[in-house]
Amino acid sequence: MSDLRAAFGTRLKTAEPLARYTSARIGGPADFLAAADSAGELAELVRSAWRLGFQPVILGGGSNVLVSDAGVRGLVILNRARAIEFHAASEQGQPSVWAESGVNLGSLARQCGARGLAGLEWAATVPGTLGGAVFGNAGAHNGDLAGNLVLAEILQQDGTVRRWSQAELGFAYRTSRLKQLKAQGRWHVVLAAGLALSAGQPEALQAKVDQFVAHRKRTQPPGASMGSMFKNPPGDYAGRLIEAAGLKGARLGQVEISPLHANFFVNLGQGRADDVLALIHQAHAAVLHQFGVDLELEVELAGDWGRQC
Numbered sequence: 001m002s003d004l005r006a007a008f009g010t011r012l013k014t015a016e017p018l019a020r021y022t023s024a025r026i027g028g029p030a031d032f033l034a035a036a037d038s039a040g041e042l043a044e045l046v047r048s049a050w051r052l053g054f055q056p057v058i059l060g061g062g063s064n065v066l067v068s069d070a071g072v073r074g075l076v077i078l079n080r081a082r083a084i085e086f087h088a089a090s091e092q093g094q095p096s097v098w099a100e101s102g103v104n105l106g107s108l109a110r111q112c113g114a115r116g117l118a119g120l121e122w123a124a125t126v127p128g129t130l131g132g133a134v135f136g137n138a139g140a141h142n143g144d145l146a147g148n149l150v151l152a153e154i155l156q157q158d159g160t161v162r163r164w165s166q167a168e169l170g171f172a173y174r175t176s177r178l179k180q181l182k183a184q185g186r187w188h189v190v191l192a193a194g195l196a197l198s199a200g201q202p203e204a205l206q207a208k209v210d211q212f213v214a215h216r217k218r219t220q221p222p223g224a225s226m227g228s229m230f231k232n233p234p235g236d237y238a239g240r241l242i243e244a245a246g247l248k249g250a251r252l253g254q255v256e257i258s259p260l261h262a263n264f265f266v267n268l269g270q271g272r273a274d275d276v277l278a279l280i281h282q283a284h285a286a287v288l289h290q291f292g293v294d295l296e297l298e299v300e301l302a303g304d305w306g307r308q309c
Contacts, residue, residue: 007048008034018067024267025224027067035078039100039191042081043155060129063227068303069273095197101131101190118200124209125216131190135178137171146171148195155189174231221258224267230295239263245286
């Protein structure tokens, strides 16, 4: 504690409830929490944590993550690095945007459209941050981050910062090399990213965004959720399979598999992570038993889960 306090100063909070920082409004306390307001601060805090023997949990928008009711034993760093640079077309190339990883992806997409910069309209309804989108290759409406990304600035496990190319990031459906390396215990942090765009008309781009927003309202539930719970298996949809297994509308405590879209698990008010996890296991087992499909989680589990996972 004294070492962390010395390194982080007054920005360090203790026993901080995490539910307020997640889109599902679920999660117990973090032993320690600190916020980074720039990519430079984010790199500095992570390096300090590594030197002190902590592997911090990085939280951006708090979507696509389920934090346990027991919370996080250790350090959580809130990524609030949100600087954006827009670059108009030039003789050297097309327009582009460079943004820090704590930027909300939907907000970035809408800001690009308002400036007549096309290519990110698919992301206008995607929750979460740019950093999370790079890590998981976020996508919607037949677009994904792999289709826009040129470079990502990465804090590597040895403490150095290097720009990774699109090819180095090894994007695939809802995954990246960064995600695969994390599963192997090799940690990297997205600090910023550069995205390729094209010229467009603001009015036309806004109309496209409006269509995507209307589609989301028709097909996805409002309220507190983590986003899509499972990845879509090849040639099918996780929501369709969960519904076909008879679990659409299933409820445990204050958590419900949405009656509107079965791949969304909604916190109805006082939902608990344990109930979400129980519904995850129930849906996975039912789909595997009835259809032989082994659904893979899209949501990351964070915190102290004991043996429940």
